[in-house]
Structure formats: C-alpha cells, structure tokens
Amino acid sequence: MFLRPTARTLTRRAGTAAMVLALLAGGCNVSRINHLHTPANQTRAENARDLANAVFSDRDGLLAKTMANLEAEQNMRRAVALASDEFSDLADIESLGAMDWDWLREHTYDSLGASQRTTARADFGQLAFIVAHRGDYDPQHVRDAAALLHLGTRLLAEYSGRLDELDSVWMRYISSNTVALLQLSGADSRVDRDFARAAETFEAALGEITLGNVSRRIADAYEQSLVGVSGRPLLDPDVGGGDRARAFLKAWAELDRSGFDAALRRRNDALVRVLVLYDTLVKGERARAATLVAEQARIRERAKTDFHDQSPGAPCDSEGAAASTAVPTASGGASELLELLDTLRTGIRNVWEDEQMRQTYLERASQVQRELLAVATESLDPASVYSLVPLLGEGLGDEELSSFEGYLSLLQAKVAALPDENADEPEVGEARDAASRAVKARNEFRAALNTLRTTFQLGTADSNEEPDSIIRDKLEMVIRSTEALNLDLAAADLDRAKELAAELEAPIRDLVNSARSGTVSLADARSLLNLAIGTDRSGRLADALKPTDDLVKHMRSLLTDVSNQNAEASARVVEFLVGLHSLRQNVHEENARHYLVLTTIAKAEIERWLSVGAYAEELEGIYADAPTDPNSLFDAPAAPLAGAALARPCVTTSTPVIHTLRLLAEEAQTRHSASPAADAGGRAAAQSAARLTNAVRAISIQQLLSATNRRAANRNSIALLGEVREHSARLDDIGTTGVELEIRYHMDELVAFHSTGLTDQNLQNLVGAVQQGILIWIGSEQ
Amino acid sequence: MRHHMKTVALIALAALVAGCGTTATSRLRAEQTRQLLTNYMQERRASIEQLNRADRAVYASLVRDHAELTEQTLFLRRGADAAAIADTLLVDWRVQGRASVIRSMVEAARTRQLAGLERRDSIIADARLQYAKAHAALALDLSKLQTAAEQIGRLSVEPRAARATIDLLVALAEASRSASKPDEHVQAP
Numbered sequence: 007m008f009l010r011p012t013a014r015t016l017t018r019r020a021g022t023a024a025m026v027l028a029l030l031a032g033g034c035n036v037s038r039i040n041h042l043h044t045p046a047n048q049t050r051a052e053n054a055r056d057l058a059n060a061v062f063s064d065r066d067g068l069l070a071k072t073m074a075n076l077e078a079e080q081n082m083r084r085a086v087a088l089a090s091d092e093f094s095d096l097a098d099i100e101s102l103g104a105m106d107w108d109w110l111r112e113h114t115y116d117s118l119g120a121s122q123r124t125t126a127r128a129d130f131g132q133l134a135f136i137v138a139h140r141g142d143y144d145p146q147h148v149r150d151a152a153a154l155l156h157l158g159t160r161l162l163a164e165y166s167g168r169l170d171e172l173d174s175v176w177m178r179y180i181s182s183n184t185v186a187l188l189q190l191s192g193a194d195s196r197v198d199r200d201f202a203r204a205a206e207t208f209e210a211a212l213g214e215i216t217l218g219n220v221s222r223r224i225a226d227a228y229e230q231s232l233v234g235v236s237g238r239p240l241l242d243p244d245v246g247g248g249d250r251a252r253a254f255l256k257a258w259a260e261l262d263r264s265g266f267d268a269a270l271r272r273r274n275d276a277l278v279r280v281l282v283l284y285d286t287l288v289k290g291e292r293a294r295a296a297t298l299v300a301e302q303a304r305i306r307e308r309a310k311t312d313f314h315d316q317s318p319g320a321p322c323d324s325e326g327a328a329a330s331t332a333v334p335t336a337s338g339g340a341s342e343l344l345e346l347l348d349t350l351r352t353g354i355r356n357v358w359e360d361e362q363m364r365q366t367y368l369e370r371a372s373q374v375q376r377e378l379l380a381v382a383t384e385s386l387d388p389a390s391v392y393s394l395v396p397l398l399g400e401g402l403g404d405e406e407l408s409s410f411e412g413y414l415s416l417l418q419a420k421v422a423a424l425p426d427e428n429a430d431e432p433e434v435g436e437a438r439d440a441a442s443r444a445v446k447a448r449n450e451f452r453a454a455l456n457t458l459r460t461t462f463q464l465g466t467a468d469s470n471e472e473p474d475s476i477i478r479d480k481l482e483m484v485i486r487s488t489e490a491l492n493l494d495l496a497a498a499d500l501d502r503a504k505e506l507a508a509e510l511e512a513p514i515r516d517l518v519n520s521a522r523s524g525t526v527s528l529a530d531a532r533s534l535l536n537l538a539i540g541t542d543r544s545g546r547l548a549d550a551l552k553p554t555d556d557l558v559k560h561m562r563s564l565l566t567d568v569s570n571q572n573a574e575a576s577a578r579v580v581e582f583l584v585g586l587h588s589l590r591q592n593v594h595e596e597n598a599r600h601y602l603v604l605t606t607i608a609k610a611e612i613e614r615w616l617s618v619g620a621y622a623e624e625l626e627g628i629y630a631d632a633p634t635d636p637n638s639l640f641d642a643p644a645a646p647l648a649g650a651a652l653a654r655p656c657v658t659t660s661t662p663v664i665h666t667l668r669l670l671a672e673e674a675q676t677r678h679s680a681s682p683a684a685d686a687g688g689r690a691a692a693q694s695a696a697r698l699t700n701a702v703r704a705i706s707i708q709q710l711l712s713a714t715n716r717r718a719a720n721r722n723s724i725a726l727l728g729e730v731r732e733h734s735a736r737l738d739d740i741g742t743t744g745v746e747l748e749i750r751y752h753m754d755e756l757v758a759f760h761s762t763g764l765t766d767q768n769l770q771n772l773v774g775a776v777q778q779g780i781l782i783w784i785g786s787e788q
Numbered sequence: 789m790r791h792h793m794k795t796v797a798l799i800a801l802a803a804l805v806a807g808c809g810t811t812a813t814s815r816l817r818a819e820q821t822r823q824l825l826t827n828y829m830q831e832r833r834a835s836i837e838q839l840n841r842a843d844r845a846v847y848a849s850l851v852r853d854h855a856e857l858t859e860q861t862l863f864l865r866r867g868a869d870a871a872a873i874a875d876t877l878l879v880d881w882r883v884q885g886r887a888s889v890i891r892s893m894v895e896a897a898r899t900r901q902l903a904g905l906e907r908r909d910s911i912i913a914d915a916r917l918q919y920a921k922a923h924a925a926l927a928l929d930l931s932k933l934q935t936a937a938e939q940i941g942r943l944s945v946e947p948r949a950a951r952a953t954i955d956l957l958v959a960l961a962e963a964s965r966s967a968s969k970p971d972e973h974v975q976a977p
C-alpha cells in the first residue's frame with residue numbers, strides 16, 4: 007500500500023515493479039495453459055474491475071472540490087482577518103489614552119517582536135547623569151544598577167564598534183582576570199538578552215565591573231571616538247546640559263535603532279537564505295521531474311527492444327532481463343546529487359519536530375504560528391513549511407531565529423560537502439531529448455546548489471555561533487534513520503523478487519522460448535503436460551506420449567497464445583511502471599510548485615519588513631531629531647527663541663501621549679492666537695505648530711507601522727495556511743492515484759488471467775492426444 | 789479387465805488435466821487485490837471523514853472568532869462614542885448639556901452603533917453565505933468497491949468441490965496403477 011505519496015515510496019514501488027517487469031520480461035506468463043477458463047470467474051473479475059474503475063473515476067473529482075472548499079475557507083479567513091485588523095486598530099488607538107511616549111515606543115517594537123531592543127528613557131537619563139559625572143554617583147539614587155550596567159555596556163560596545171573589543175576596554179581597569187573578561191565579551195557577542203544577568207554575576211565575582219567603571223569608560227570612549235551633536239566633546243566643561251542631554255538622546259535613539267536594525271538584518275538574512283534554499287529545491291525538484299520523464303522514455307524504449315523485438319530463441323533469462331530493465335533511477339552522479347534533496351527536506355522537518363525545540367519555540371510562538379505549526383504537522387509534507395513558520399508573525403524574536411539559524415548552519419555543512427561535478431550517463435535513442443532536458447535541469451540544480459553554498463557562507467560570516475547540539479544530534483539521527491530505511495527497502499525488494507521468482511519454473515520458461523522459436527519438441531510436449539497435470543502426477547505416463555501433427559499444431563497454437571499474452575502482460579507492467587514514474591514526476595512537479603508559492607510568501611515577507619523598516623526609520627527620525635532641551639520632545643531643531651517665546655511646554659518621553667497633544671495644542675493655539683507683532687518672523691507660531699505636527703506624526707506613523715505589520719502578517723499567514731493545505735491535498739491526491747494505479751494493475755492482471763485458460767475445446771484435443779498415448783502405453787503393457 | 793483399466797485411466801486423465809479455474813498464484817493475487825481494495829476503502833473513508841471534520845471545525849472556529857471580534861470591536865466603539873459625547877459636554881456643557889441635545893447625541897450614537905451592528909451582521913452573513921455556496925462536504929460512494937472486493941474475494945478461494953473430486957480421482961488413478969504393478973514386474977526385462 008502507498009502509505010505516503012512521497013517520492014521515496016513511489017521509488018520503492020517502481021523498484022518492485024521493475025523486478026516484476028524483469029522477471030516477466032523473459033515471457034513467463036502461462037495463464038493460458040495453467041488453469042481452466044471459467045466464464046463465471048471472468049465475469050467476476052471484469053465486474054470488479056469496472057466497479058473499482060467507476061469509484062476511481064468519481065474520486066478524481068474530489069480534488070477540485072477540495073480546492074473549492076479551501077478557497078471558501080480562505081475567503082472566510084480573510085473576512086475574519088479584516089474584523090481582527092479593525093479591532094486591533096481600534097484597540098491601538100484606544101490604548102493611546104493610557105500610554106506615555108516610552109510606552110508607546112516600546113509597544114510598537116513589541117508588536118514587531120523586538121521589545122527587548124528598546125531602552126527605557128528613564129534608565130538612559132540616569133546613565134547619562136552618571137557618565138556625565140564620570141562614574142561618581144550615589145547608589146541610593148540608582149533604581150536598577152544591573153539594567154544601567156547592561157545599558158552602559160551596550161552603549162560602550164556601540165562606541166567601541168565591536169563587542170569583541172570589550173576585553174581590551176576592560177583591561178584598562180581590570181588586569182587580573184583576563185579569562186573572565188574574555189568570557190564576558192564572548193557571551194555578549196552572541197545575543198545580549200542575558201547580558202544584564204551575566205554582568206551582575208561578573209560584577210559580583212570580580213568586584214571591579216561596576217557601574218562606575220563602565221560609566222567612566224563610556225566617558226573616555228565618548229571623548230575619544232565620538233563628538234556630540236554640537237561638535238563638542240560630551241564632557242567638555244563648556245558644553246551645556248542641553249547639548250549633553252541632546253547628545254545622549256541621539257545616542258539612545260541610535261542604540262535602539264541599531265538593535266532593531268540588527269534584528270531586521272538578521273531576519274532578512276534568514277529570509278534571503280530561505281529564498282535561496284527554496285530556489286535550490288525548486289530546481290532540484292524540476293531536475294528530478296525531468297529525470298523521471300527521461301526514465302519513462304527509456305523504459306518505453308527498452309520495452310520495445312527487450313519485449314517485442316526479442317529475437318526468436320533468445321533465452322528466457324530472468325537475470326539478464328533484470329539487468330536490461332534495471333530499476334530506473336537517476337544515473338550515478340545525478341542520483342547522488344538528487345539525493346541531497348531528501349537530506350534538505352528531511353533535515354528541515356526533523357530539526358523542527360524535535361520535541362524539546364518545539365516546546366521552546368511554542369512558548370514564544372504567536373497564535374498564528376501555533377496554528378501554522380499544527381496544520382503543517384498534520385500535512386503530508388511539513389518540511390518546507392517549518393522553514394517559513396518561524397519567520398512569520400512577529401518574526402524578530404531571538405528564539406525562533408536562533409533555532410532557524412542553527413539549522414541553516416547545519417545545512418551549510420551539508421551543502422559544503424557536495425561534489426562539484428558529476429558525470430551523467432550518455433543517453434541514446436528516443437529518450438535522448440528527454441535525457442538532454444534532464445541533464446540541463448540537473449546542471450541548473452548544481453548551479454543553484456553552488457549559489458546556496460555561497461549564500462550560506464556569506465550568511466554565517468558575521469556569526470561565530472556553533473550549531474546547537476540538539477540540532478546537530480537530531481540531524482545525525484535523521485541521517486542514520488534514512489540509511490536504515492534504505493536497507494529496509496532493499497530487503498523488501500529482495501523478498502518480493504524471490505516470491506516472484508518462485509512462481510516461475512524452468513520448464514515454463516523453456517515452453518515460452520519454444521513458442522517464440524516456432525518449434526515444438528517432444529520435450530515441450532512433456533513440459534506442457536507437466537505443467538497441466540503436475541510433474542509429480544505425470545510420471546511415466548508422459549514418456550509414452552508421441553507428438554502427432556494435430557497435437558503439435560494445437561500446442562503451437564496454445565504456445566502462440568502464451569507468447570501473445572506475455573507481450574500483453576509486459577505491456578501492462580511497462581505501463582504500470584511508467585505510471586509510477588509519472589506519479590513520482592507529479593510529486594516533484596507539485597513540490598516545485600509548492601516551493602514557488604513559498605518563495606512568493608517569503609518575498610512578501612521581505613517586502614513587509616522593508617516597509618516596516620522604512621516606517622521605523624521615519625519614527626526614529628522624529629525621536630532622534632532631539633531638541634536642545636530634553637524636556638522639549640518633538641521640538642524641531644531651530645534657533646533658540648528669545649524672551650517670552652522661550653517658554654515652552656515641558657514634554658518628555660515619559661509624558662502621557664494625550665496630555666502631550668493637549669499641551670502642544672494649547673501652545674500652538676496660544677501662539678497662533680497671539681498678535682503676530684509679538685512673534686518675530688512668526689517663528690514661535692511655526693515652531694509650536696511644527697512640534698504639534700511632529701507629535702501627531704509620531705502617533706500616525708506608529709499606528710500605520712503596527713497596522714501594516716499586522717495586515718501583512720495576517721495576509722502571509724493565511725496564504726501559508728492555505729498553501730499548506732493545498733499542498734497536502736494535492737500530495738494526497740497523487741498518493742491515492744498511486745494506490746489506484748496499483749489496484750488497477752492487479753485488477754487488469756486478474757481479468758487477463760480469468761479471460762484465458764484452457765477451454766473445453768483445448769481439453770478435448772489434449773485429452774484425445776493423451777488418450778492416444780495412454781492407449782499405446784496400455785497396449786504396450788499387455 | 790483391459791476395458792476397465794482404460795476407463796479408469798481416461799477418467800483420471802480428464803480429472804487431472806481439468807484441474808480448476810484458479811491457481812495458487814492467481815488466488816494469492818486475488819487475495820492481495822482484495823486486501824488492497826479493502827485498505828483503499830478504509831483509507832478513503834477515513835480521509836474524507838477527517839477532511840470534512842476539519843472543515844467543520846475550522847468553520848466553527850472562524851465564525852466564533854468573528855463573533856468575538858465583532859463584539860469586542862463594538863465594545864470599543866461604544867466606549868469611543870461615550871467619550872465623544874463626554875468631550876462634547878466638557879467643551880460646552882452649558883449648551884451641549886441640555887436634555888434635548890444629550891438625547892440627540894445619544895440617539896446618534898445608538899444609530900451609529902446599530903448601523904455598525906448591521907454592517908457587521910451583513911459582512912459575516914455574506915461571508916457565511918459565500919462559504920455555504922462555495923463549500924460542499926466531500927463524499928464518495930464506496931459501496932461499489934465493497935461489491936468489487938467481494939467478487940475478487942471469490943476468486944481467491946480454492947473451490948472445495950473441485951479439490952475433493954480431483955483428490956478422489958487421483959486416488960482412483962493411483963489404485964489403478966497399483967493394480968497393474970504385478971504385470972509390470974513380469975514384463976520388466
């Protein structure tokens with residue numbers, strides 16, 4: 007039975023069928039003479055075949071119906087997604103009433119899955135104060151030393167350019183514990199999510215990595231490597247508090263943006279590698295499909311020479327026949343090359359089916375991702391979907407990306423181990439064109455593999471991460487189980503071959519060869535008798551049989567029938583074999599279609615994040631254009647106002663959003679209501695309006711960013727859900743067609759068997775002839 | 789005696805040659821085919837039931853989600869309407885606070901909310917209608933396969949009557965040959 011419509015299963019079937027074909031190729035079908043023809047049995051076999059075919063025909067229509075149902079479900083999902091978007095949009099607006107700007111900003115990044123990248127303004131303000139005093143601070147006034155230490159180290163790393171240089175920075179202060187410091191910098195070079203805890207630990211252990219030391223180092227680094235926005239060093243005694251705060255605000259914005267941008271780059275890098283992976287898989291599947299088309303042509307061509315044009319008297323050698331109709335597989339190099347496809351697909355699936363990894367991932371996955379995983383797991387081909395699920399939804403979290411990147415690293419090793427060149431067997435005859443296309447497709451696959459290899463090397467150049475041991479172990483297990491499966495398949499084919507071979511005895515093969523040669527000897531007559539009544543029963547009875555002209559003529563007719571049936575049986579096997587290869591071809595073509603759809607979704611994901619990144623950049627621009635006074639959030643840089651115009655509303659990032667708008671609106675209204683004569687050049691009115699506009703813009707962009715992200719995530723998730731189910735339905739259809747093909751073959755064989763057999767006339771002739779022999783025998787006994 | 793032996797030999801020969809309408813191999817293949825048909829029926833039945841069940845579950849889940857989202861959205865809109873009325877009163881309570889104006893504002897809000905409800909109902913009703921039009925439960929009449937399996941099943945069973953007859957006639961033939969054995973000894977060179 008076909009358990010799963012995978013190429014491997016179909017290959018197994020093809021292998022078995024090829025054995026059948028090989029054994030029958032010698033012309034060993036003897037149903038014409040090894041049983042009685044019974045009209046009732048023939049009717050039963052034909053009725054059963056017709057009934058089965060009627061059901062199979064009805065089943066053909068189910069795929070179209072399933073696709074229609076799927077489309078209806080997709081439409082329903084889109085309607086629900088619209089309702090969901092509307093609700094979320096409203097909820098976002100509603101929540102503005104309770105938020106300050108820090109919260110709003112954090113909420114925005116949280117909706118992108120990057121909340122851990124943002125820094126609370128209050129923490130930054132405290133750090134700025136401590137840095138400005140070169141590490142001199144009162145611990146009583148520090149709210150969260152670990153958070154500040156974490157923030158300070160990140161900032162220091164930004165100034166230093168690379169986290170790896172941290173150790174040299176630290177060495178200025180702590181020379182006695184280099185190893186620990188190297189560990190510290192090494193830990194931080196991975197992901198800084200655990201840095202605060204690590205920093206606390208080291209601070210306790212070393213007693214030297216203190217907030218004060220970090221702050222002093224920041225001050226040094228800032229002086230040495232950066233200049234403030236105003237162009238003057240941060241700690242220049244002449245620099246006013248406004249410039250200092252402004253410089254820190256800018257640094258703060260850049261710090262968070264760099265974190266967000268890094269996450270975005272990391273994610274898009276993963277997406278690009280996924281795209282290259284899909285492209286490779288598409289080309290691999292196409293190469294396999296083209297190879298199978300060539301194999302079908304080859305089978306038909308060889309069937310002509312091996313079965314129909316066989317020269318008279320050729321030996322019925324099952325071994326030789328098996329060699330001439332060897333199990334159709336890709337030729338040496340191509341086979342090795344194409345086997346990689348299974349490694350890639352199986353690898354993706356098994357890594358993500360690891361229970362521990364799944365649990366870890368599910369804890370962080372969104373509702374949509376959970377649903378996707380559930381649907382993918384129940385589908386027939388979850389491998390490809392697993393590679394995309396982590397990248398949907400919020401998508402910027404560390405866990406899913408870490409897991410996915412770990413897998414990609416493993417894949418890199420596999421790809422790197424691929425052979426560069428493979429020789430393809432030359433093709434001949436009518437199959438040449440198909441073979442030529444197959445070779446071309448395989449060459450494209452090779453080129454894609456090289457691209458994949460290059461991409462992976464580029465993709466991991468920035469990372470020194472070792473693949474997680476869980477992933478590595480899992481992949482090893484996959485490889486081992488695959489090898490074991492191959493052994494099982496070989497054993498299964500061997501058993502089947504033995505079973506079939508046992509049905510065919512030497513006398514039968516001799517008979518068929520005689521029929522081909524057009525001569526019937528006494529030995530043939532004995533063999534026929536043996537076959538008809540059994541060797542153990544014929545005994546010496548056959549020895550007395552003398553071939554008469556009538557008997558020879560009748561036997562020749564029978565054997566000609568046998569030969570014709572052999573040709574028909576061979577044709578049925580060839581068509582069955584070709585049908586199986588056609589189904590395998592369908593599987594690979596469906597896989598190629600599937601990967602193309604996934605490619606489209608992955609591309610849509612990249613476009614989504616490009617939009618989100620652009621909005622985020624615009625949003626951060628508003629924050630980064632910091633005023634000279636930290637209490638003047640959203641104020642555009644401009645020449646300072648003088649006199650009465652200098653009084654501006656105090657707005658910071660911790661001011662509630664709605665309150666901010668009211669304050670700024672009041673100011674704008676006041677300045678616009680005032681006499682223009684009191685506002686030189688209208689600057690105060692313009693600045694107040696611009697400030698209000700900036701605040702509204704910040705809200706607007708934030709809302710647009712969240713809404714865009716949400717809609718794109720919903721759209722792509724629905725597309726992926728639909729594709730998972732469609733792919734599964736199509737594979738199920740191909741697999742079911744495979745089962746039907748197998749049943750059809752067996753039914754046709756049964757019908758062929760019961761349509762033949764010895765008729766009454768045959769029996770009368772045989773009985774007459776043998777009676778004559780017996781009479782001679784009996785007479786000789788007298 | 790000679791006539792008797794000839795008769796026995798001919799009967800035995802006819803019986804031996806005749807055999808039956810099936811062979812061990814054909815019966816084995818019929819049984820395998822019957823099993824294939826049976827498995828196919830079971831798998832298709834289970835698959836169709838599973839697909840229909842999954843469709844029903846997804847549909848029910850989507851309708852439930854839609855209803856909840858609609859309810860929550862309307863809740864937010866009611867809150868927004870209330871806040872808008874409150875703001876209006878706040879800005880100008882002397883004028884807007886008159887009973888008739890408040891009634892008008894509340895009525896307008898209620899009208900908006902009802903319109904929202906109707907729009908929501910319309911959208912979901914339309915979605916459900918479209919789903920009902922486009923969706924059809926999967927069905928496949930497998931009873932014919934049951935009949936086919938039964939027919940094939942008969943081809944997989946060795947006919948008992950023929951077997952018994954053959955065994956009897958073989959025994960007769962053997963008895964006949966045994967009866968002629970003393971003569972063979974005499975004739976043997």
